[in-house]
Amino acid sequence: MPKMGQAAARKRAFVEAAIASIHKKGIVALTMADVARExxxxxxxxxxxxxxxxxxxxxxxxxxxxxxxxxxKHRLSRAKNPxxxxxxxxxxxxxxxxxxxxxxxxxxxxxxxxxxxxxxxxLLHIYSRRxxxxxxxxxxxxxxxxxxxxIAAESTAALIDGFWLKAVLxxxxxxxxxxxxxxxxxxxxxxxxxxATGIA
Amino acid sequence: MPKMGQAAARKRAFVEAAIASIHKKGIVALTMADVARExxxxxxxxxxxxxxxxxxxxxxxxxxxxxxxxxxKHRLSRAKNPxxxxxxxxxxxxxxxxxxxxxxxxxxxxxxxxxxxxxxxxLLHIYSRRxxxxxxxxxxxxxxxxxxxxIAAESTAALIDGFWLKAVLxxxxxxxxxxxxxxxxxxxxxxxxxxATGIA
DNA sequence: ATCTTTTTATTGATCACTCAATCAATAAAA
DNA sequence: TTTTATTGATTGAGTGATCAATAAAAAGAT
Numbered sequence: 001m002p003k004m005g006q007a008a009a010r011k012r013a014f015v016e017a018a019i020a021s022i023h024k025k026g027i028v029a030l031t032m033a034d035v036a037r038e039x040x041x042x043x044x045x046x047x048x049x050x051x052x053x054x055x056x057x058x059x060x061x062x063x064x065x066x067x068x069x070x071x072x073k074h075r076l077s078r079a080k081n082p083x084x085x086x087x088x089x090x091x092x093x094x095x096x097x098x099x100x101x102x103x104x105x106x107x108x109x110x111x112x113x114x115x116x117x118x119x120x121x122x123l124l125h126i127y128s129r130r131x132x133x134x135x136x137x138x139x140x141x142x143x144x145x146x147x148x149x150x151i152a153a154e155s156t157a158a159l160i161d162g163f164w165l166k167a168v169l170x171x172x173x174x175x176x177x178x179x180x181x182x183x184x185x186x187x188x189x190x191x192x193x194x195x196a197t198g199i200a
Numbered sequence: 201m202p203k204m205g206q207a208a209a210r211k212r213a214f215v216e217a218a219i220a221s222i223h224k225k226g227i228v229a230l231t232m233a234d235v236a237r238e239x240x241x242x243x244x245x246x247x248x249x250x251x252x253x254x255x256x257x258x259x260x261x262x263x264x265x266x267x268x269x270x271x272x273k274h275r276l277s278r279a280k281n282p283x284x285x286x287x288x289x290x291x292x293x294x295x296x297x298x299x300x301x302x303x304x305x306x307x308x309x310x311x312x313x314x315x316x317x318x319x320x321x322x323l324l325h326i327y328s329r330r331x332x333x334x335x336x337x338x339x340x341x342x343x344x345x346x347x348x349x350x351i352a353a354e355s356t357a358a359l360i361d362g363f364w365l366k367a368v369l370x371x372x373x374x375x376x377x378x379x380x381x382x383x384x385x386x387x388x389x390x391x392x393x394x395x396a397t398g399i400a
Numbered sequence: 401a402t403c404t405t406t407t408t409a410t411t412g413a414t415c416a417c418t419c420a421a422t423c424a425a426t427a428a429a430a
Numbered sequence: 431t432t433t434t435a436t437t438g439a440t441t442g443a444g445t446g447a448t449c450a451a452t453a454a455a456a457a458g459a460t
Contacts, residue, residue, distance in 0.1 A: 027312060028313075047420080115369075160362065162361035166361065169311060206408095210409095232446060233444095244448080248410080
């Protein structure tokens with residue numbers, strides 16, 4: 001069935017297969033043969049399209065970041081007031097796509113991988129800063145002093161990561177809806193507390 | 201130099217070497233030869249004392265949990281009032297020992313490993329529940345309704361993990377002292393907010 | 401004290417196996 | 431007929447684990 005110009009679609013399929021395989025076998029035991037089997041192709045084909053195991057994993061990690069960014073961008077564009085924008089940021093991190101067990105496993109593998117790769121840790125840095133600045137802007141729009149907005153953003157970002165990590169580790173215990181509820185509560189609390197001390 | 205009854209000390213040394221090696225080469229690329237080199241012994245000796253690579257890693261992970269528990273126990277025993285106990289819990293997670301780059305790397309590897317091992321995920325479950333219950337007790341002692349104490353404990357636990365994860369990923373950006381400061385601030389805020397709405 | 405015997409510690413070579421990567425061969429489009 | 435897609439066998443570099451061999455201490459015997 002060989003057709004031409006399938007490179008992009010093939011790569012995407014291999015990245016999906018990599019995510020599924022990471023979930024099934026774990027990043028430590030993962031082999032190219034696993035990914036090939038998952039994708040239903042021969043062992044050599046992945047090398048033909050992606051060069052090496054390292055490049056496959058890099059492409060996979062970039063895919064994860066890109067997907068999250070797309071979701072975030074989409075939801076932010078639909079949020080009109082600052083408060084909705086804060087909620088959009090929270091919700092983007094707990095969509096059903098982001099909470100898929102395969103995706104969650106792949107993100108954790110990403111974190112492990114990022115410790116040993118300058119380019120991956122650089123991507124993570126950029127994403128982290130963007131999240132921080134989005135949150136800060138959201139809080140600052142609530143008549144909050146910048147310094148306070150920064151701390152509110154920092155704790156909110158940490159809460160997102162913390163809830164997400166709990167979802168990874170104790171699968172089933174933490175459900176998305178609860179995490180989102182507590183997070184929104186935290187955001188509201190930050191805003192209220194700031195306005196209260198602002199008046200006092 | 202062979203002396204007798206050195207088994208315990210040897211095992212401990214190998215666990216330390218494993219932690220250092222995980223930091224240097226990463227959990228994915230880690231080999232027994234790496235650990236042996238780090239410990240300054242031959243390849244076979246680790247098998248003699250610990251059986252297999254899997255058992256070495258398990259021992260390493262149990263060591264990490266045990267150390268954290270010891271620190272926590274010690275600090276809790278010195279904290280007299282409930283508020284000090286809450287602070288002790290927070291500080292235990294950000295001691296200089298816990299924030300050592302080698303230890304931090306090993307914890308992340310632990311999380312990855314726990315996803316594929318029932319016994320490790322069980323240990324993590326137990327620790328997680330104990331932390332939750334310690335925090336809940338601390339909050340509940342501040343005239344806080346139990347339901348509210350539980351949520352305060354939940355968010356505090358998530359914040360601890362979130363800050364810790366940031367320390368892993370963007371090494372250097374997040375320093376312990378700042379994390380502890382923000383966390384204590386969060387705890388105070390939870391208590392204040394509860395007493396405020398309790399009066400209203 | 402000195403000499404055996406037993407037990408423990410340690411090494412390094414070796415084995416069986418797995419993996420990522422390569423490549424010639426084939427098949428199907430263009 | 432040139433280019434692209436795909437396979438599957440092969441290669442060569444490790445890997446975890448085993449094991450015989452050695453060395454050193456401990457225990458026992460006289």
